[in-house]
Amino acid sequence: MTKAEKTRQFIIEKTAPIFNRKGYAGTSIADITEATGLTKGSVYGNFGNKDDVALAVFDHNFGLMSSLVNKKMAEHSKTVDKLKVYLTLYAELIKAPALQGGCPVLNTAVECDDTHDLLKIKVRSAIDSWHSTILAVIRLGRERKEIRQKFDEKEFAFALIALIEGGVMLAKVTGRMTGFKAAMKQAEKMIDEIAK
Incomplete structure (x- = not known):
């Protein structure tokens, strides 16, 4: 890894929690320089602008998840x-x-759906990746004869994602686990219903 690549990675890792907690609009260049100890010029010497940092940070956070x-x-x-x-x-x-x-998917989706097209594209790609992962697990389960052959796997995957993210949103907004637990109960029921 070159020095420039190490610096970029350092900026991403130091600012990832800030962007994930405060969002794109809430994270300032001052937050970035404070977290990294770098000057504004150093940050912009490695990233063209705040958008570039935010996009790289989203990829980093989604990769961690x-x-x-x-x-x-x-x-x-x-x-x-x-x-x-x-x-x-x-x-x-x-x-x-x-x-x-x-x-990071939920946080960024809520903030950028109407305000930041580039981040919205990143979130859509992350959801597509998550959806594909669920489909791959289901298809492997069918090969192993652990999962029913006949059900709409694409619909199932989207519903599972929606229940999970909806449950997380309810927990974060209300500060209570009641809504999350209800959503997870339905998700578990869905999963059990596709098992042989």
Whole structure:
């Protein structure tokens, strides 16, 4: 890794929690320079603008979440248990977030849906990736004869994502786990229903 690449990575890692907690609009260049100890000129010498930092940070945060999911899934052999990783992992993230600020997909989606097209594209790509991961798990489960053959797997995957993110949103906004637990109960029921 070159010195410039190391500096870029340093900026990303130091500002990732700030962007995830405060959002794009709430994170200032002063926040970035304070977190990194770099000057504004140094930051902009490595990134063209705040947008570039935010886009790189989103990729970083989503990558951390994806790695965590993959690691937890690898601990299970059964398809149903792999899918239920999302339920337990997001419950853990609410109580003791591995990422400050919580889920970067939810946080960024809520902020950028009408205000920042480039971040919106990143979030859409992250959701597509998450959707594809669920589909891959389901297809492997079908090959192993652990999952029913006939159900709409694409619809299932979108519904699972919506329940998880909706539950997280309810927990964050209300400060209570009641809505999250209700959403996870429905998600678990959905997962159990596709098992053979």
